[in-house]
Amino acid sequence: MRYDLGALLAGNPYPGRGIVLGVSPDGKWAVTAYFIMGRSANSRNRVFENTEDGIRTKAFDESAMTDPSLIIYHPVRKVGRGLVVTNGDQTDTIRDFLIKGQTFEAALRTREFEPDGPNWTPRISGLQSPDGSYKLSILKSADVSGKYCIRETFEYPPVPGVGRFIHTYQGDGEPLPSFSGEPEEVGLGNDIDAFGNMLWENLNSDNKVSLYVRYTRIDSNGEFESRIYNKNQEEAI
Numbered sequence: 001m002r003y004d005l006g007a008l009l010a011g012n013p014y015p016g017r018g019i020v021l022g023v024s025p026d027g028k029w030a031v032t033a034y035f036i037m038g039r040s041a042n043s044r045n046r047v048f049e050n051t052e053d054g055i056r057t058k059a060f061d062e063s064a065m066t067d068p069s070l071i072i073y074h075p076v077r078k079v080g081r082g083l084v085v086t087n088g089d090q091t092d093t094i095r096d097f098l099i100k101g102q103t104f105e106a107a108l109r110t111r112e113f114e115p116d117g118p119n120w121t122p123r124i125s126g127l128q129s130p131d132g133s134y135k136l137s138i139l140k141s142a143d144v145s146g147k148y149c150i151r152e153t154f155e156y157p158p159v160p161g162v163g164r165f166i167h168t169y170q171g172d173g174e175p176l177p178s179f180s181g182e183p184e185e186v187g188l189g190n191d192i193d194a195f196g197n198m199l200w201e202n203l204n205s206d207n208k209v210s211l212y213v214r215y216t217r218i219d220s221n222g223e224f225e226s227r228i229y230n231k232n233q234e235e236a237i
Contacts, residue, residue, distance in 0.1 A: 005165060005186040009202035014039070015167035016176065017087040019124055020199075021156075022163025023132040024190045029215040030132040031163055031188050033199060034075050034085050037207040042066050047230040048210040053078040055212050060232040070114055070121075076212060081222055083214070086125040087168060088114065094125060104135055105153055112149035113139050118175040120146045122168050132158030132218050136166050140178045154183055158218070163188045196227045 009015065020033040036057070038044040047060045054076035059065040073089045079098045084091050090111045097107035104127045114121040120141035128134045135155045142148035156164055164183035169176045189195040196213040203211065209231055216224040 002162070002185045002187060003165075005163075005188075006198050006202040008165065008184065008186070009199065009204075012171050013204045014169055014172035014176070014207055016121070016169040017124065018165060018167035019085050019087070019126045019136065020163050020165045020186065020188075021085070021126050021128050021134040021136065022186070022188050023158045023160050023218070024188055024215065025161035026190050027132075027158075027160040028218060029190070029192075030083075030128055030130075030134075030158070030218055031195070032076070032083060032085060032126075032128055032214040032216070033196070033212065034087075035199065035203060035211040036075075036087075036209045037203065038209045039207060043071055044209055045232070046071060046209055047232050048075075048212050048228045050226075050228065051077075054083075055228070057210070060230075070116065076214070078222075081130040083128040083216070084126070085128070086123065087121075088123050090123050090125055094127065098127075104137070108137055108139060108151060108153070111139060113141050113146070115146070117146045118144065120178070121176070122178050124166050124168055124179070126166075128216075130216075130218070130222075134158075134164075136164055136183050138166060138179060144175075161188055162186075192225050192227060196229065200229045 022031050048055050056074045074091045077084050084094045094107040122140035125137045137153040163186050165186045166183040192215045211229040214226040
Protein backbone atom coordinates (compact mmCIF):
# COMPACT_ATOMS: atom_id res chain seq x y z
CA MET A 1 0.00 0.00 0.00
CA ARG A 2 1.36 3.39 -0.95
CA TYR A 3 0.78 6.20 1.54
CA ASP A 4 0.60 9.95 1.14
CA LEU A 5 3.70 11.10 3.01
CA GLY A 6 2.25 14.47 3.93
CA ALA A 7 -0.82 12.82 5.42
CA LEU A 8 1.31 10.35 7.38
CA LEU A 9 3.28 13.20 8.93
CA ALA A 10 0.27 15.43 9.55
CA GLY A 11 -1.50 12.57 11.34
CA ASN A 12 1.38 11.77 13.69
CA PRO A 13 2.35 14.37 16.30
CA TYR A 14 5.59 12.59 17.17
CA PRO A 15 7.25 10.22 14.68
CA GLY A 16 10.55 11.22 16.32
CA ARG A 17 13.36 11.00 13.79
CA GLY A 18 12.65 9.87 10.25
CA ILE A 19 14.41 8.76 7.06
CA VAL A 20 12.94 8.78 3.56
CA LEU A 21 14.87 7.22 0.66
CA GLY A 22 13.78 6.56 -2.92
CA VAL A 23 13.80 7.82 -6.51
CA SER A 24 12.00 10.78 -8.08
CA PRO A 25 9.13 10.07 -10.52
CA ASP A 26 11.25 11.10 -13.54
CA GLY A 27 13.93 8.59 -12.51
CA LYS A 28 16.65 11.26 -12.49
CA TRP A 29 17.19 11.79 -8.78
CA ALA A 30 18.00 9.65 -5.76
CA VAL A 31 15.89 11.25 -3.04
CA THR A 32 17.02 11.53 0.59
CA ALA A 33 15.25 13.17 3.51
CA TYR A 34 16.02 13.13 7.22
CA PHE A 35 14.23 14.99 10.02
CA ILE A 36 14.51 15.32 13.78
CA MET A 37 11.90 16.26 16.35
CA GLY A 38 12.12 16.94 20.08
CA ARG A 39 9.98 17.08 23.21
CA SER A 40 12.60 18.32 25.69
CA ALA A 41 14.31 21.72 25.66
CA ASN A 42 17.66 19.99 25.13
CA SER A 43 16.44 18.05 22.08
CA ARG A 44 14.82 21.14 20.60
CA ASN A 45 17.98 23.20 21.02
CA ARG A 46 19.48 21.99 17.74
CA VAL A 47 20.02 22.88 14.11
CA PHE A 48 21.42 21.07 11.07
CA GLU A 49 24.63 22.40 9.54
CA ASN A 50 26.34 21.42 6.29
CA THR A 51 29.69 19.64 6.47
CA GLU A 52 32.19 18.64 3.78
CA ASP A 53 30.60 15.20 3.36
CA GLY A 54 27.02 15.71 4.60
CA ILE A 55 25.50 17.36 7.66
CA ARG A 56 25.85 17.43 11.42
CA THR A 57 23.62 18.42 14.31
CA LYS A 58 24.82 21.21 16.58
CA ALA A 59 23.45 23.20 19.48
CA PHE A 60 21.55 26.33 18.48
CA ASP A 61 22.39 27.91 21.84
CA GLU A 62 25.63 26.38 23.12
CA SER A 63 25.07 27.79 26.62
CA ALA A 64 21.75 25.95 26.93
CA MET A 65 23.02 22.49 25.92
CA THR A 66 22.84 20.20 28.96
CA ASP A 67 23.69 16.78 27.52
CA PRO A 68 25.13 16.28 24.01
CA SER A 69 25.01 12.47 24.13
CA LEU A 70 22.56 10.91 21.63
CA ILE A 71 21.64 14.27 20.07
CA ILE A 72 24.91 15.58 18.59
CA TYR A 73 26.11 13.49 15.64
CA HIS A 74 26.52 13.38 11.83
CA PRO A 75 23.18 12.20 10.39
CA VAL A 76 24.37 12.17 6.76
CA ARG A 77 27.82 11.27 5.40
CA LYS A 78 28.97 10.51 1.86
CA VAL A 79 31.05 7.35 1.43
CA GLY A 80 32.48 6.92 -2.05
CA ARG A 81 29.46 7.48 -4.30
CA GLY A 82 27.03 6.23 -1.66
CA LEU A 83 25.24 8.06 1.13
CA VAL A 84 24.79 6.96 4.75
CA VAL A 85 21.82 8.39 6.68
CA THR A 86 21.11 7.60 10.34
CA ASN A 87 19.64 8.97 13.56
CA GLY A 88 22.83 8.66 15.61
CA ASP A 89 26.55 8.10 15.76
CA GLN A 90 26.12 4.77 13.97
CA THR A 91 26.61 6.90 10.84
CA ASP A 92 30.32 6.82 11.61
CA THR A 93 30.26 3.09 12.40
CA ILE A 94 28.71 2.32 9.01
CA ARG A 95 31.06 4.71 7.22
CA ASP A 96 34.14 3.12 8.81
CA PHE A 97 32.99 -0.41 7.89
CA LEU A 98 32.25 0.56 4.29
CA ILE A 99 35.65 2.22 3.87
CA LYS A 100 37.23 -1.07 5.00
CA GLY A 101 35.21 -2.99 2.40
CA GLN A 102 32.77 -4.44 4.93
CA THR A 103 28.98 -4.30 4.78
CA PHE A 104 26.19 -2.11 6.09
CA GLU A 105 24.74 -5.13 7.91
CA ALA A 106 28.07 -6.06 9.53
CA ALA A 107 28.45 -2.53 10.88
CA LEU A 108 25.01 -2.59 12.48
CA ARG A 109 25.63 -5.95 14.14
CA THR A 110 28.06 -4.07 16.39
CA ARG A 111 25.37 -1.59 17.52
CA GLU A 112 21.97 -1.67 19.20
CA PHE A 113 19.13 0.69 20.18
CA GLU A 114 19.84 3.78 22.27
CA PRO A 115 20.35 3.36 26.04
CA ASP A 116 17.52 5.71 26.99
CA GLY A 117 15.10 3.42 28.81
CA PRO A 118 12.18 3.16 29.13
CA ASN A 119 11.91 4.42 25.52
CA TRP A 120 14.87 2.43 24.15
CA THR A 121 14.83 4.63 21.06
CA PRO A 122 15.48 2.57 17.92
CA ARG A 123 18.50 3.28 15.78
CA ILE A 124 17.32 3.75 12.20
CA SER A 125 19.82 3.75 9.33
CA GLY A 126 19.86 3.96 5.55
CA LEU A 127 22.37 3.41 2.76
CA GLN A 128 21.65 4.90 -0.66
CA SER A 129 23.59 3.59 -3.66
CA PRO A 130 24.53 5.65 -6.77
CA ASP A 131 21.84 3.92 -8.89
CA GLY A 132 19.13 4.97 -6.43
CA SER A 133 18.70 1.54 -4.78
CA TYR A 134 18.83 1.58 -1.00
CA LYS A 135 18.73 -0.26 2.29
CA LEU A 136 16.94 0.69 5.50
CA SER A 137 17.54 -0.79 8.94
CA ILE A 138 16.11 -0.58 12.44
CA LEU A 139 17.66 -1.77 15.69
CA LYS A 140 15.09 -1.88 18.47
CA SER A 141 14.47 -3.43 21.87
CA ALA A 142 12.79 -6.83 21.94
CA ASP A 143 11.01 -6.05 25.21
CA VAL A 144 10.44 -3.39 27.86
CA SER A 145 13.59 -4.37 29.75
CA GLY A 146 15.99 -3.36 26.99
CA LYS A 147 17.89 -6.63 27.40
CA TYR A 148 17.66 -7.91 23.80
CA CYS A 149 18.03 -6.24 20.41
CA ILE A 150 16.04 -6.97 17.24
CA ARG A 151 17.86 -6.14 13.99
CA GLU A 152 15.88 -5.75 10.76
CA THR A 153 17.21 -4.71 7.34
CA PHE A 154 15.17 -4.03 4.19
CA GLU A 155 16.58 -3.69 0.67
CA TYR A 156 14.78 -1.88 -2.17
CA PRO A 157 15.28 -1.42 -5.93
CA PRO A 158 15.25 2.06 -7.54
CA VAL A 159 11.60 2.41 -8.61
CA PRO A 160 10.76 5.86 -10.05
CA GLY A 161 8.33 7.81 -7.88
CA VAL A 162 8.55 5.39 -4.96
CA GLY A 163 10.21 5.90 -1.58
CA ARG A 164 10.23 4.22 1.79
CA PHE A 165 9.75 5.97 5.13
CA ILE A 166 11.04 4.68 8.47
CA HIS A 167 10.84 6.55 11.77
CA THR A 168 11.76 5.90 15.37
CA TYR A 169 8.30 6.03 16.98
CA GLN A 170 4.79 4.97 16.03
CA GLY A 171 3.58 8.17 17.71
CA ASP A 172 3.60 9.99 21.02
CA GLY A 173 3.27 8.14 24.32
CA GLU A 174 4.85 7.24 27.66
CA PRO A 175 7.00 5.35 26.97
CA LEU A 176 7.32 6.15 23.28
CA PRO A 177 6.21 3.17 21.13
CA SER A 178 8.89 1.97 18.68
CA PHE A 179 8.25 1.83 14.94
CA SER A 180 7.08 -1.60 13.81
CA GLY A 181 6.68 -3.39 10.49
CA GLU A 182 8.17 -2.71 7.08
CA PRO A 183 9.15 0.87 6.13
CA GLU A 184 6.10 2.61 4.69
CA GLU A 185 5.84 2.99 0.91
CA VAL A 186 5.33 6.64 -0.05
CA GLY A 187 5.14 8.74 -3.19
CA LEU A 188 7.91 11.22 -4.03
CA GLY A 189 8.20 14.33 -6.20
CA ASN A 190 10.54 15.66 -8.89
CA ASP A 191 11.04 19.12 -7.39
CA ILE A 192 13.27 19.34 -4.31
CA ASP A 193 11.72 22.55 -2.99
CA ALA A 194 8.14 21.39 -3.38
CA PHE A 195 9.01 18.09 -1.69
CA GLY A 196 11.00 19.71 1.12
CA ASN A 197 8.33 22.32 1.80
CA MET A 198 5.65 19.63 1.90
CA LEU A 199 7.60 17.66 4.50
CA TRP A 200 8.35 20.70 6.64
CA GLU A 201 4.79 22.01 6.57
CA ASN A 202 3.34 18.65 7.63
CA LEU A 203 5.71 17.95 10.52
CA ASN A 204 4.11 18.85 13.86
CA SER A 205 4.79 22.55 14.43
CA ASP A 206 5.43 22.14 18.17
CA ASN A 207 7.82 19.20 17.92
CA LYS A 208 9.73 19.61 14.65
CA VAL A 209 13.34 20.74 14.92
CA SER A 210 15.22 20.29 11.62
CA LEU A 211 14.88 18.73 8.16
CA TYR A 212 17.46 17.89 5.49
CA VAL A 213 16.50 17.07 1.88
CA ARG A 214 18.95 16.00 -0.82
CA TYR A 215 18.42 15.12 -4.50
CA THR A 216 21.42 13.35 -6.10
CA ARG A 217 21.60 12.94 -9.89
CA ILE A 218 21.63 9.24 -10.71
CA ASP A 219 23.32 9.71 -14.11
CA SER A 220 26.12 11.93 -12.77
CA ASN A 221 29.24 11.64 -10.66
CA GLY A 222 27.53 12.67 -7.44
CA GLU A 223 25.98 15.99 -8.52
CA PHE A 224 23.33 16.98 -5.98
CA GLU A 225 21.10 19.70 -4.57
CA SER A 226 20.25 19.96 -0.89
CA ARG A 227 18.10 22.02 1.46
CA ILE A 228 18.16 22.52 5.24
CA TYR A 229 15.17 23.66 7.32
CA ASN A 230 15.84 24.71 10.93
CA LYS A 231 12.96 25.82 13.17
CA ASN A 232 15.28 27.66 15.57
CA GLN A 233 16.82 29.76 12.83
CA GLU A 234 13.41 30.58 11.36
CA GLU A 235 12.20 31.78 14.75
CA ALA A 236 15.39 33.81 15.27
CA ILE A 237 14.90 35.82 12.07
